Amino acid sequence: MNESQPLERMSQLPLAGIRVMDMTVVWAGTFTTMMLADMGAEVIRVENNMFAPYGTRGIMVRPSDSLLETRGMATAGYPDRKAGGRPFNRAAMFNVHARNKLSMTVDYMQPKGLDVLKRLVAISDVFVENNAYGTVDKLGLGYQDLSQVKPDIIMISMPGFGCSGPHASRIALGRHLECIAGHTLLRGYPDADPTWTTEVYHCDAAAGAMGAFAVMAALLYRQRTGKGQFIDLAQIETVIPQLGEAIMDYTMNGRVQGPMGNRHPTAAPCGLYPCKGENRWIAITVFTDEEWQGLCRAMGNPSWTNEGKFSDGLNRVNNQDELDGHIAEWTRQHVDYELMRLLQGYRVPAGPVMDERDCYSDPHIRDRSFFEEVTHVDCGTHLYPGVLWKMSGTPGSIRLPPCRLGEHNEYVYKELLGISDLEYAELEHEGHIGMDYHPSITVHGRANVE
Amino acid sequence: MTGQALSDIKVLDLTWCISGPCCTKLLANYGAEVTKIERPGTGDPARRIGPFPNDEPDIEKSGLFLHLNTSKRGVTLNLKTDTGRGILRQIAARSDVLVESFSPRVMPSLGLGYESLAEANPGLVMVSISNFGQTGPYRDFKLSELVLNAMGSCMKMVGQPEREPLKLGGNILQYQAGAIAATATLTALFGSRLKGTGQHIDVSLLETCLGSIDRRAPYLLAHQYVGQGETTERMGGGRGGIMSGCPEGVYPCADGYFDVAGGVAWWPRNFALLGSPPELADPKFGTPDGQMDTQCQEAIFSVLYPWAMSRTKQQVWEDAREARAALAPLYTTEDLVKDSHFEERGFFVDIDHPRAGRLKYPGAPFRPSVTPWQASSPAPLLGQHNQEVYGSLGYSYGDLTKLAKAGVL
Numbered sequence: 128m129n130e131s132q133p134l135e136r137m138s139q140l141p142l143a144g145i146r147v148m149d150m151t152v153v154w155a156g157t158f159t160t161m162m163l164a165d166m167g168a169e170v171i172r173v174e175n176n177m178f179a180p181y182g183t184r185g186i187m188v189r190p191s192d193s194l195l196e197t198r199g200m201a202t203a204g205y206p207d208r209k210a211g212g213r214p215f216n217r218a219a220m221f222n223v224h225a226r227n228k229l230s231m232t233v234d235y236m237q238p239k240g241l242d243v244l245k246r247l248v249a250i251s252d253v254f255v256e257n258n259a260y261g262t263v264d265k266l267g268l269g270y271q272d273l274s275q276v277k278p279d280i281i282m283i284s285m286p287g288f289g290c291s292g293p294h295a296s297r298i299a300l301g302r303h304l305e306c307i308a309g310h311t312l313l314r315g316y317p318d319a320d321p322t323w324t325t326e327v328y329h330c331d332a333a334a335g336a337m338g339a340f341a342v343m344a345a346l347l348y349r350q351r352t353g354k355g356q357f358i359d360l361a362q363i364e365t366v367i368p369q370l371g372e373a374i375m376d377y378t379m380n381g382r383v384q385g386p387m388g389n390r391h392p393t394a395a396p397c398g399l400y401p402c403k404g405e406n407r408w409i410a411i412t413v414f415t416d417e418e419w420q421g422l423c424r425a426m427g428n429p430s431w432t433n434e435g436k437f438s439d440g441l442n443r444v445n446n447q448d449e450l451d452g453h454i455a456e457w458t459r460q461h462v463d464y465e466l467m468r469l470l471q472g473y474r475v476p477a478g479p480v481m482d483e484r485d486c487y488s489d490p491h492i493r494d495r496s497f498f499e500e501v502t503h504v505d506c507g508t509h510l511y512p513g514v515l516w517k518m519s520g521t522p523g524s525i526r527l528p529p530c531r532l533g534e535h536n537e538y539v540y541k542e543l544l545g546i547s548d549l550e551y552a553e554l555e556h557e558g559h560i561g562m563d564y565h566p567s568i569t570v571h572g573r574a575n576v577e
Numbered sequence: 578m579t580g581q582a583l584s585d586i587k588v589l590d591l592t593w594c595i596s597g598p599c600c601t602k603l604l605a606n607y608g609a610e611v612t613k614i615e616r617p618g619t620g621d622p623a624r625r626i627g628p629f630p631n632d633e634p635d636i637e638k639s640g641l642f643l644h645l646n647t648s649k650r651g652v653t654l655n656l657k658t659d660t661g662r663g664i665l666r667q668i669a670a671r672s673d674v675l676v677e678s679f680s681p682r683v684m685p686s687l688g689l690g691y692e693s694l695a696e697a698n699p700g701l702v703m704v705s706i707s708n709f710g711q712t713g714p715y716r717d718f719k720l721s722e723l724v725l726n727a728m729g730s731c732m733k734m735v736g737q738p739e740r741e742p743l744k745l746g747g748n749i750l751q752y753q754a755g756a757i758a759a760t761a762t763l764t765a766l767f768g769s770r771l772k773g774t775g776q777h778i779d780v781s782l783l784e785t786c787l788g789s790i791d792r793r794a795p796y797l798l799a800h801q802y803v804g805q806g807e808t809t810e811r812m813g814g815g816r817g818g819i820m821s822g823c824p825e826g827v828y829p830c831a832d833g834y835f836d837v838a839g840g841v842a843w844w845p846r847n848f849a850l851l852g853s854p855p856e857l858a859d860p861k862f863g864t865p866d867g868q869m870d871t872q873c874q875e876a877i878f879s880v881l882y883p884w885a886m887s888r889t890k891q892q893v894w895e896d897a898r899e900a901r902a903a904l905a906p907l908y909t910t911e912d913l914v915k916d917s918h919f920e921e922r923g924f925f926v927d928i929d930h931p932r933a934g935r936l937k938y939p940g941a942p943f944r945p946s947v948t949p950w951q952a953s954s955p956a957p958l959l960g961q962h963n964q965e966v967y968g969s970l971g972y973s974y975g976d977l978t979k980l981a982k983a984g985v986l
Contacts, residue, residue, distance in 0.1 A: 141768030158790035166764040181842060186821075194865055200809055201792075202821055204799025219799035224790050283943075292918040297898055303905035306836050309913045311827075313746035316736070321834045321907055322827045325735040325812050329745055329753070332791035336756040341943045343763035344582040344607050348948050350770055351585060360943035364924055367913070368644075368939040369752035375640030376628035377910040378925075378937040384910065389723055389744050392627065397723055399741045406733070408741060412721030467718075476719040480727040480742055482808040483800035486787060491715040497784055498797075509801040512794040515785055516761040517710070519691065520776030521768060570842055 140167025140521050145346065147253040148173055148244075149228065150268070152180040154328065155301065155362055156257030156285050157224045158335025163253070163342060164227035165514045165523040171251075171539060172230045173244065174532055176561045177574040180258070184532065185218030189569045206506045213563060216505040216531040225529035226501065226511065231539040232532065233559045236573075240559050241267055246544050248276045252349075253342055257285035257334075257362070260295045270357040279355035281345040285338050289361025301330040304363040313373055315386040333369055334362035395443040396422070396450050399480060400458035402466060408480040409458055409466045419443070421473030426457050503528040533562040581608025582948035586766065589665075589672040590614065590649065593621045595748050596782060597678030597706050598645040599755025600762065604674070605648035606941070606950050612668060612966055613646065613957065617653040617986055620959045621646075630933065636959060637932040643956045644938055647928065651957025652966045653986050656687055660985045665689065667970055670697045673769070674762055678706040681716050691777035701775040702765040706758050710781030720782060722748045729786025731793050734809045742811060754785040822868035823877050827907065830885040835893050838903035841865055850900035854880050930955040960986065 145168040149160045164170040179188045186202050187194075190210050195203040204219030211217050231247075234240040248254065254273055256263050263269055263284065270282045284290055287299040294307075305311050305327065315324050341358045349355055367374065373384045391397040391412065399408040413419050416439070423432045431437075431453050436446040443450055458466060463479035470477035479485065486492055487510065495517075498510040506529075514523040540546045540560065554560050565574030586609040590601040598613075598621070605611040615621050623645065624636040636642075655661040666689075669675055675694065677684055684690055684705070691703045705711055708720035726732050726744035736743040758780045769775045788794050796809050824847060825839030839847060844863040851857065857880060861867040885893060890906030897904035908916070914937065919925055926940040933955075941950030963986055967977055980986045 141764045141771070154790045154795075161790065162760055162764075187841070198821055199812075200796055200799040200803055200807060204795065204802055206802045206804075208803055217802075219802045220795045223795045223798040288918060289922060289944075292922045294916075294918040297894075297905075298901050298903045299905055300838050300903050303836060303838070303903060306905040306907050307913065307916070309908050309910045310746050310749070311836065311907050312909055314743065316740065316743065319737070320829075322829060323737055324827050324836075325743070326826065326836065327735060327745060328791045329749060330791075332753055332789040333749075333756065335790055336753065336760055337942045340603060340756065340760040340763060341945065343760060343767060344948070345945060347586075347763060347767055347770070348582040348945075350767065354947060356945050356947040358943055358945045361922070364919075364922075364940075365756075365942045366749075367924070368942055369749045369756075370747055370910075371644040371752070371939060372628060372641055372747050373910050374914070374939050375644050375936070377914060379628055379630045379640050379933075380632070382628075386746075389726075389741065391721075391723070394721070397721070399723075399727065401741075408727070410721075410724045410727035412723050414721070471715075471718045474719060476721040476724050478718075478720075478724040478728040480732050481729075482733050483797050484806055484808055486797060487800075491709060491713045492783075492787070494713040495710055495781070495784070497787060506802065509798070511801070512788045512797045515757055515788040516781075517779040518761075518765060518776050519778075520774060521765075 140523065142166040142168035145169070145253065146251045147171065147255060148247055148251045150254070150256040150258065150263065152183045152258060154224070154331035155334040156255055156338060157183070158331060159285070159338030159342065160228065160255050161224040161226070162335070162339040162515065167521075167523070168253075170228040171247070171535070172225070172228050172530060173235065173247070174230055174232050175234055175236070176232045176533070176563065177234045177558060177565050177576070178236065179215070179564050179568050179571045181571045184215035184221045186220070187570045188215050188564055190214060211505060213505055213532070215564065222503065222506065222529035223512065226525045227527050228530045229535035229539065230530035230532055231536050232561055235266055235268070237559070239554070239557065243544065243554070243559065244268065245276050247539070248273050248280060250543060251277065252281065253346070254280060254282040255285075255338065255342065256283070257338075259298065260286035260288070260290060274355070277355075279349060279353060281342060281349060281355045281358070283338055283341055283358040283360055285334055285360040285362060287362045289364065290359040301328045301334075301362065302326040304330045305366060308363055308366045308370060309373065310366065310370060313370065313384060313386055316388050317386050330362055330366045333365040334360065337365040390447070393440065393444065395440070395447040396454055398451055400451070400455045402458050402461055402463040402479070404462070407463045409463045409477055410480060411454070411470065411475065411477045413443070413475065416440070418475045421475045422470065425469050425473045425475065426454075429453070429457075499525045501525050501528050505531060531562065532564070533560065536560045580948060581951065582945060584608035586610070586674065587672045588612065589668050589675040591675065591677035591679070592706065593678060594623050595641070595645065595751035596754040596758065597676055598623065599752045600704070600706065600758040601649065601676050602645050602647060603756065603759040603942075604762065606952060608948065608951070609674075611649040612962070613649045613651045614654045614665070615651060615959060617655050617960070617984065620653070624959070635932070643930060643933055643936070646956035647938065647952040648954055649957055650962040650966060651960065652963050653960040655985050656689075658983070658985050660980065660983070662687060662689065664967070664970070664985070666694070666697065669694050669701065672698070672701065674702045674704065674766060676704040676706065676758070676762065681705070681707050681711045695775060699775060700769050700773055702762060702769050702778070703775065704758055704762050704778045704780060706754065706780045706782070708782050710784065711779045722751055725750050725782055725786060729783050729793065731796055731809055734792070734812055736811050738811045750786055751782065753789070754780065754782045757785040821865075823874040824881050828881065828885055830893050831887065831889050833890040834907040835885070835890050836905055836907065837897075839868065841868055843903055844868065846900050846902040850896055850902040850904070851880050851884055856880065926952055928952050928955050931958065
């Protein structure tokens with residue numbers, strides 16, 4: 128045995144050799160496959176020149192430059208706010224998760240395309256998808272179809288409401304699942320109408336993480352037994368357990384909790400306080416008497432802190448409007464980052480509300496090299512948010528830039544599937560293989576072909 | 578249970594509060610044998626965090642603790658004693674995974690750092706979950722859910738422009754960090770099973786948020802792409818939110834509220850939802866400009882509000898099913914628990930606990946067809962499995978009594 132072998136094997140990423148067929152859209156499923164790709168799996172995005180899924184490679188497939196000039200960063204997250212020749216390779220909302228993944232194109236709505244996909248299934252370990260419930264079955268890519276081709280395949284379907292039950296066929300975005308989970312009514316200002324609620328997409332993150340965990344659990348089981356299986360993941364059922372306190376309060380006490388804003392049921396002060404500068408805030412939470420003493424010392428022990436109404440935790444909770452007023456008077460005179468350092472020095476949990484610029488300049492985040500520099504053919508060189516955890520033996524990294532549409536067709540068709548040059552040219556001619564969507568697709572959906 | 582995905586995996590659990598226990602709960606509910614170590618006398622601090630039945634604090638009845646610790650064995654052990662640390666090393670030597678959530682200096686200062694534990698057990702996967710990670714200038718900083726929202730999430734986008742930014746509900750980001758940590762654990766374990774070498778995983782709560790595809794990571798990249806230092810701003814309610822359209826966001830109806838997605842992509846379905854009214858039939862309503870035009874929006878609202886106020890949230894949701902619109906009512910926790918979908922799927926499960934009684938808990942976050950989720954036992958009472966766990970290490974009943982007297986258990 129070669130002496131260097133163990134070291135080499137050690138440095139190999141844990142999922143090296145695992146092939147994942149990826150038919151994910153938007154965010155939840157794409158987050159799942161991002162983590163698998165970061166850990167070394169060969170993730171192949173199965174895309175289609177003749178069909179662009181909703182909200183995946185950008186809110187629209189081909190937005191105009193003038194649209195991008197007027198829209199917020201959500202829609203207009205393109206290099207220099209320009210759509211470019213192939214905007215679907217330039218959208219931040221896609222490129223953020225597409226690193227370390229490969230992209231192939233095939234029109235799987237055609238029999239020949241479906242056949243290509245089944246050949247890929249036969250050499251894959253995992254199939255991940257989060258399309259609307261029933262979509263893959265209709266395409267002939269349900270678990271029954273797949274397991275005939277590859278008996279030990281692990282397949283995970285991640286629709287919003289799962290693969291059974293009365294809501295299974297409903298249309299929902301991540302934010303709608305949070306409405307049903309009760310999250311939306313738990314997170315507003317206590318004194319404001321719910322129509323003022325800003326949408327959030329935490330459910331995509333929750334479902335994405337659970338999807339990756341589910342695939343890993345199934346891979347470990349297959350490693351032990353040789354058996355694959357199907358996994359039904361309802362995105363909403365991944366976020367409900369994360370609201371455990373509210374659920375248990377209801378099942379224990381019949382109590383329906385309402386929004387608390389930034390406050391905490393038993394800790395006070397707990398809130399955001401204005402700082403020097405425009406729209407600058409410091410978050411402070413005091414759980415214990417020691418932390419309260421620390422806060423008092425940080426403020427220079429002003430006399431109001433000795434008042435009986437702030438003497439213990441319960442009093443501080445009961446009088447927190449007044450308490451917040453006093454603290455805000457102090458914080459207004461200071462810079463948020465300075466307050467964080469001062470308060471943390473006194474062992475008080477505190478930190479600034481960080482915008483994107485703050486994150487990139489933050490000394491701690493920089494020290495841990497969280498962001499990684501990536502050069503992308505259609506986008507140029509930028510810093511990207513990196514891998515979500517650090518491993519001592521096999522650290523993950525951004526090894527490959529975000530995959531461009533169809534970028535790895537040659538590799539997948541020729542090297543993996545053994546398709547001849549002649550057949551490849553034929554498939555290209557028939558519209559399966561390419562690096563652009565059909566010109567008739569501008570927003571999303573199926574190409575308009577005569 | 579041998580038929581579960583992780584039933585051959587032994588986990589030593591030194592975690593407390595939310596993130597760590599959430600990570601080990603996932604491992605336990607999918608079959609791993611999780612042994613949770615708690616401090617003698619007081620136990621996991623989550624035991625003193627509510628909700629409690631009738632709001633009466635009791636370390637055996639915390640709803641948070643009960644929820645996060647199903648299917649685990651619980652023992653007490655004082656790591657500040659030499660004997661306690663010796664016992665811990667014994668368990669670590671027999672474990673596949675060790676998860677801990679102390680602040681970064683604690684394990685090394687107890688002589689229980691990764692290198693030292695891996696010497697006896699090279700295949701060990703050790704997972705350290707901390708506020709800011711094991712290294713870096715903030716590594717000793719304290720954190721709360723609010724501070725994590727402030728630094729890690731895109732809080733500056735959420736809320737009304739003239740008011741303070743808003744956090745997400747409850748302790749959701751700490752749960753999420755636990756889910757990420759559990760995924761990291763299994764990837765390392767997969768590698769360890771293949772190669773026989775474990776490793777140390779450093780999970781920073783802050784980084785689990787920054788890298789999260791909920792919007793934080795996408796906007797961090799968008800900021801780089803767009804350039805010129807542009808940052809996100811508070812968006813208030815819908816109307817001009819991410820979908821940039823109309824109707825878009827939360828609207829009132831007869832008995833509550835609903836949220837509908839708007840914009841060009843959804844307009845044809847939203848038009849159908851409103852009953853295809855002729856006054857909104859002009860194609861301009863479906864264009865990017867029309868969707869954002871104030872006059873067009875007023876015309877849409879003049880149809881939408883009367884339509885919505887004459888319907889309950891359930892009726893609105895049924896109409897949306899017909900029209901294939903992306904819409905949902907705003908549920909309370911009560912609406913959720915009583916909803917027939919979750920009943921039919923058996924999502925909420927009843928679990929008996931010797932002190933807290935029979936209660937409904939959230940169930941499986943995903944359903945593998947062969948290797949199911951199970952809450953095989955309720956959360957442990959403090960020290961409930963001392964005899965079972967320490968007995969299997971060779972300690973007699975008499976030994977345990979002595980160790981308890983010496984303050985080790």
